[in-house]
Amino acid sequence: MTYLNNRSVVKTGLAIILILVMALLYHEIFVAPDGVIVGYTGPMKKSESIYPVKKTGKIISPLAGNNEAEVSVQAVDGSDFYSDIENNVCQGRRQDPFNIHCNRVSVIGVDNAELKEIKALKNILYNDTYVKQRMEAIKKLGKYRNKVSYEALLNAPFDPHSEVRLEILKQLYNLLPQLVKEYGDGIRYAFELAMSDMHSPVALLAQKALEEFDHLNTDVSENNNLNNNAQINDDFPH
Numbered sequence: 400m401t402y403l404n405n406r407s408v409v410k411t412g413l414a415i416i417l418i419l420v421m422a423l424l425y426h427e428i429f430v431a432p433d434g435v436i437v438g439y440t441g442p443m444k445k446s447e448s449i450y451p452v453k454k455t456g457k458i459i460s461p462l463a464g465n466n467e468a469e470v471s472v473q474a475v476d477g478s479d480f481y482s483d484i485e486n487n488v489c490q491g492r493r494q495d496p497f498n499i500h501c502n503r504v505s506v507i508g509v510d511n512a513e514l515k516e517i518k519a520l521k522n523i524l525y526n527d528t529y530v531k532q533r534m535e536a537i538k539k540l541g542k543y544r545n546k547v548s549y550e551a552l553l554n555a556p557f558d559p560h561s562e563v564r565l566e567i568l569k570q571l572y573n574l575l576p577q578l579v580k581e582y583g584d585g586i587r588y589a590f591e592l593a594m595s596d597m598h599s600p601v602a603l604l605a606q607k608a609l610e611e612f613d614h615l616n617t618d619v620s621e622n623n624n625l626n627n628n629a630q631i632n633d634d635f636p637h
Contacts, residue, residue: 541570561598
């Protein structure tokens with residue numbers, strides 16, 4: 400009887416070890432850590448896997464016949480990843496690698512050190528009690544060119560100090576070409592809101608930014624229309 404009990408204990412122990420090993424292998428093979436580019440094609444079925452590869456700015460995807468693909472890289476935070484390749488948005492949680500859908504070969508991830516820096520700057524801007532610290536954080540955020548930093552500035556809470564509000568607006572003004580390309584009409588509210596600021600330098604810069612925004616947005620729309628017309632002409636030659 401003791402022998403049978405011992406065998407049962409051994410079997411249970413081996414089963415637990417096997418489960419732990421499988422879990423570790425699953426994590427190493429299928430779950431990419433923050434900042435790692437992940438290559439995949441789609442539309443993916445939940446039974447298909449994703450393939451972590453080194454962070455290079457390019458990917459080689461086994462699902463794409465081992466073809467190399469150029470990519471743009473974006474991330475919203477450390478666990479939800481987004482990548483926009485020619486307006487095809489792919490998304491999925493790092494903890495749920497099978498539940499990802501995408502139309503094209505794509506990648507996920509931003510340089511981890513950069514993402515951490517942006518998060519730290521955002522925390523200073525939103526929570527630090529010293530005006531000087533918030534001003535420095537705003538200037539540094541303005542130097543980054545990705546969606547994470549844009550949204551840190553666009554969604555900053557109302558600051559009681561006018562010089563901080565003015566500095567945020569200055570950075571957004573400097574980023575206007577990128578913001579228009581990224582958001583289009585979606586960022587107009589930021590400048591319209593600033594135009595009602597009681598501090599006149601903020602309101603004046605907001606008005607100037609809004610005029611520049613309308614000019615840039617019109618150019619983008621006209622270019623899109625030209626591209627669409629060219630496509631129509633190609634499809635239906637006269």
